[in-house]
Amino acid sequence: MTTVVTSGLFSSTNPAISPVNGVGTDYIQWGSAGSQSGYQFRGEAADVQLDGTEFVVGTFVHRNKPTNVSPSQFDVQLTINVMFEDGSTTDLDFSFHHNETPNSTGTSPADDDLVDLQTFIHPQPVTIDGKQYRAVLSGFKRNGQIVRQFRSPEGGINFADVVCMFTLDEPDVIISGLRYQGTSTGQADEYVEILNKGGGPQDLTGWKVEAKPTGRSFAFPPGTVVQPGQRYRVYTNENHPEYGGFSFGSAGEVWRDQGGIARLVADDGFVVDQSPYLDKGFGKTGTP
Secondary structure, three states, X not given: OEEEEEEEEEEEEEOOOEOEEOOOEOEEEXXXXXXXXXXXXXXXXXXXXXXXXXXXXXXXXXXXXXXXXEOOEEEEEEEEEEEEOOOOEEEEEEEEEEEOOOOOOOOOHHHOEEEEEOOOEOOOOEEEOOEEEEEEEEEEEEOOEEEOEEXXXXXXXXXXXXXXXXXXXXXXXXXXXXXXXXXOHHHOOOEEEEEEOOOOOEEOOOOEEEEEOOOXXXXXXXXXXXXXXXXXXXXXXXXXXXXXXXXXXXXXXXXXXXEEEEEXXXXXXXXXXXXXXXXXXXXXXXXX
């Protein structure tokens, strides 16, 4: 484990936008005077595990006002400076895609500006205590959920934690969450979530998620690849494209409310990870 202190600045936009100010600072703004929107980055002090464990690298702030800018969609480059305990530093470069959506009443979800993570992996390895790691952004954390698209309502100051991890080059796929008590008809909104906390992509062709003791099984389609920092969810009977669009397609419950085990099984039958819950006595519990 190591302790880090972070700060950040927005270095540029691509393509260049007009009007804009604050390039080269931690607060970039665009739009006409008196009605400017902008991004702010607030650094953090954090204890960091060097094993793919996620940590908050900073706070993303979108001060969102109805405004016009040309073009209306653009990438914003962020450089995060990380200072380690020994005084050494490294810069991590990531980019966000901004969609300044057309404004109408400002009360509809259609008016929300959209911010997508474009660059998840810092292109160069980071050396810590003589060992090389990859820096990966997992996404924005809001209300306990980590997502890769941040919806920012008009007329507000909207916050999200930016979640990062230092990991090795190879893939490392785990079961990262389990919602075993659904609320919709047939508990269709139950899901199991997997995360690649490694620094390389993993082909999931032939891999399965198994539910014990109900005996339900889901096989990932050929060509399915989970990227570093990416999450997939397999829902009981719902489709969520932002999490891969996977579903057991089951009209009945997959995850027994009294307890069971979720297993992630590779194409050769090896149990990559398993997550017992409730009466099995250990491991992760369900996500509320």
